[in-house]
Amino acid sequence: MQASDQRALFDQMVLIRTFEEAILREYHADKSPAFDIGAGLIPGEMHLSAGQEPVAAGVCAHLTSNDAVTATHRPHHFAIAHGVDLDAMTAEIFGRVDGLGKGRGGHMHLFDPATHFSCSGIIAEGYPAAAGQALAFTRRGTDQVAVAVTGEGATNAGGFHEAVNLAALWKLPVVFVVEDNDWGISVPRAASTPVDSNADRAAAYGIPGVRVEDNDVEAVYDAAGEAVARARAGDGPTLLEVHTLRLWGHFEGDAQGYRPDLESVPEKDPIPAYEAVLREQGALDDAAVEAAHKSAKDAVETAIAFAKASAEPDPGSVRDYVFA
Amino acid sequence: MTTVTEQPTRRLNTAKAMVEAIAAEMERDDNVFVLGEDVGAYGGIFSSTTGLLDRFGPERVMDTPISETGFIGAAIGAATEGMRPIVELMFVDFFGVCMDQIYNHMAKIHFESGGNVTVPMVLMTAVGGGYSDGAQHSQCLWGTFAHLPGMKVVVPSNPADAAGLMTAAIRDDNPVVFMFHKGVMGLPWMKKNPRSIGPVPIGEHVVEIGKAATPRSGSDVTVVTLSLSVHHALDVADELAGDGVDVEVLDLRSIVPLDTDAIIESVSRTGRLVIVDEDYQSFGLSGEIAARVAEHDPGLLRAPIRRVAVPDVPIPYSRSLEYAALPTPARIKAAILEAVGR
Numbered sequence: 001m002q003a004s005d006q007r008a009l010f011d012q013m014v015l016i017r018t019f020e021e022a023i024l025r026e027y028h029a030d031k032s033p034a035f036d037i038g039a040g041l042i043p044g045e046m047h048l049s050a051g052q053e054p055v056a057a058g059v060c061a062h063l064t065s066n067d068a069v070t071a072t073h074r075p076h077h078f079a080i081a082h083g084v085d086l087d088a089m090t091a092e093i094f095g096r097v098d099g100l101g102k103g104r105g106g107h108m109h110l111f112d113p114a115t116h117f118s119c120s121g122i123i124a125e126g127y128p129a130a131a132g133q134a135l136a137f138t139r140r141g142t143d144q145v146a147v148a149v150t151g152e153g154a155t156n157a158g159g160f161h162e163a164v165n166l167a168a169l170w171k172l173p174v175v176f177v178v179e180d181n182d183w184g185i186s187v188p189r190a191a192s193t194p195v196d197s198n199a200d201r202a203a204a205y206g207i208p209g210v211r212v213e214d215n216d217v218e219a220v221y222d223a224a225g226e227a228v229a230r231a232r233a234g235d236g237p238t239l240l241e242v243h244t245l246r247l248w249g250h251f252e253g254d255a256q257g258y259r260p261d262l263e264s265v266p267e268k269d270p271i272p273a274y275e276a277v278l279r280e281q282g283a284l285d286d287a288a289v290e291a292a293h294k295s296a297k298d299a300v301e302t303a304i305a306f307a308k309a310s311a312e313p314d315p316g317s318v319r320d321y322v323f324a
Numbered sequence: 325m326t327t328v329t330e331q332p333t334r335r336l337n338t339a340k341a342m343v344e345a346i347a348a349e350m351e352r353d354d355n356v357f358v359l360g361e362d363v364g365a366y367g368g369i370f371s372s373t374t375g376l377l378d379r380f381g382p383e384r385v386m387d388t389p390i391s392e393t394g395f396i397g398a399a400i401g402a403a404t405e406g407m408r409p410i411v412e413l414m415f416v417d418f419f420g421v422c423m424d425q426i427y428n429h430m431a432k433i434h435f436e437s438g439g440n441v442t443v444p445m446v447l448m449t450a451v452g453g454g455y456s457d458g459a460q461h462s463q464c465l466w467g468t469f470a471h472l473p474g475m476k477v478v479v480p481s482n483p484a485d486a487a488g489l490m491t492a493a494i495r496d497d498n499p500v501v502f503m504f505h506k507g508v509m510g511l512p513w514m515k516k517n518p519r520s521i522g523p524v525p526i527g528e529h530v531v532e533i534g535k536a537a538t539p540r541s542g543s544d545v546t547v548v549t550l551s552l553s554v555h556h557a558l559d560v561a562d563e564l565a566g567d568g569v570d571v572e573v574l575d576l577r578s579i580v581p582l583d584t585d586a587i588i589e590s591v592s593r594t595g596r597l598v599i600v601d602e603d604y605q606s607f608g609l610s611g612e613i614a615a616r617v618a619e620h621d622p623g624l625l626r627a628p629i630r631r632v633a634v635p636d637v638p639i640p641y642s643r644s645l646e647y648a649a650l651p652t653p654a655r656i657k658a659a660i661l662e663a664v665g666r
Binding site: 099103109111113116128130132136139158159163321323324 | 357383388389391393394395396397398399400401402403404405406407409421424425428429432433434435436437438439440441442444473474476497498
């Protein structure tokens, strides 16, 4: 890989992590001493994506804003990597009127038509929409691609299989991404999934299946590049599983007492690991690392300030937007 | 009726009227396409798509796998990208395998996006019993869909309304659940009411969603109903006219939005209300209509409200039992006579 591409991946991961750390800070700021999930500037469930940055960065590096991405209940990393406006996204997470959904959606329901980005809070149920987006692209004769993201826990749900089957049957330009972070909330992968690699399931649908190990952003980049090119060329979908890492809890407030590997988790953090690789190769130096962090911090703090300055929705508008 | 009286018509059954409306919109708008189980060569199990494959080809009339979550979800994704899919759920009873796509996605995306994403699609589905298809192929369930916010629900009773409502549904920027009763389709292989074949306007014909019709005016009692039960109510009204009971029949045509004004207006004249609903009785449409009247002015009623609905049992298979559960003309007649104190 060229050093500039490597730095772009690194910068993207730093931006995502900086964002998630800022949301973590704001989420917990006013939830003490007693944790109250419904209290504070950011209420509700909060599923942060720290540790899974390599998947979003590696996949979205091959996409433009004309391509579609449908993500999960843990959507921030893909939204950021796909170029969703950070200010409007942050305002939505804060539930404000300048948010993507004017405060109606929240962090699991981010919709951005400008980048064809959406997500769903229901496991595996975001997958079928990608087949439909791809169908629309095919019908119109464009070379747009739809990317569907889900976790490894979703691969045992019907929606996953129905969507992959349909896209394979109709040879649609979809890239199905599975983020294997080892855990379905508290249930380890081995207790839910009978195959070692979900890429093996691709054979059941006659499409290529690829598994990337070790949360390796460059390996994700390479595999996603092939999958996206294949889709754009009209050769149909690919199933791409990435063995990634849930660095934090399933949601904030999750003490993770069920997790025997807890102590070793921080040392698996993919961002310092990639930084070390790039420094070793000469693709990164102190100045570049500092610039990445400063740029990310500026963008994120601007977005947080934008969200905080935005008004709460008027209760009188509660009935709006049910119908067009 | 909202049709222009001068408009020329032709006689079609309800199924053919729907097909012609779909075809006209497919001619008009390249974004309109049809997908579902057996919608292609078979033409729809209840003839809702007959002939469309020959006219528009497999790219726009797509047979799908038996995979309702997959293909309804795909319709939703296509709709968010500006297509206008018409997706058929063969029997409404099958909603159990795909309801997440319907109520958590189709119906909520516009809201969750703060109005930034529209989902212009039609989910058409066959409803109703009366032909011994058992508990999993005979339900109406419109109250279930109407209960959940974000989707319009239309329920035509005759060919002209089926055509006009279908056109309106396809052009609507909201998801519309289009529920056609098998008994009003005019199918040659099922018992049918004579009104399932009727005049359909030729040319532009749109029936606004949310407006009830009054196929029979009367002064003694209002029967609020929909779908196949409209025909039973009209037949009973004809019969009772000879006995000096003047029945008004209100055909709701859609239940989301519900034409509350039309119900209130009629009841305010007659003072008596009979609700006929082929859905389950409790927690549903009939209770909602009664509540809206009571909330408006309980003083409108000169007699207690009567409900003729499915008495909270699954639809039985055996003919004798099924017709004990359905809102038959005999049950409707008895309820009307009770309401008018005869």
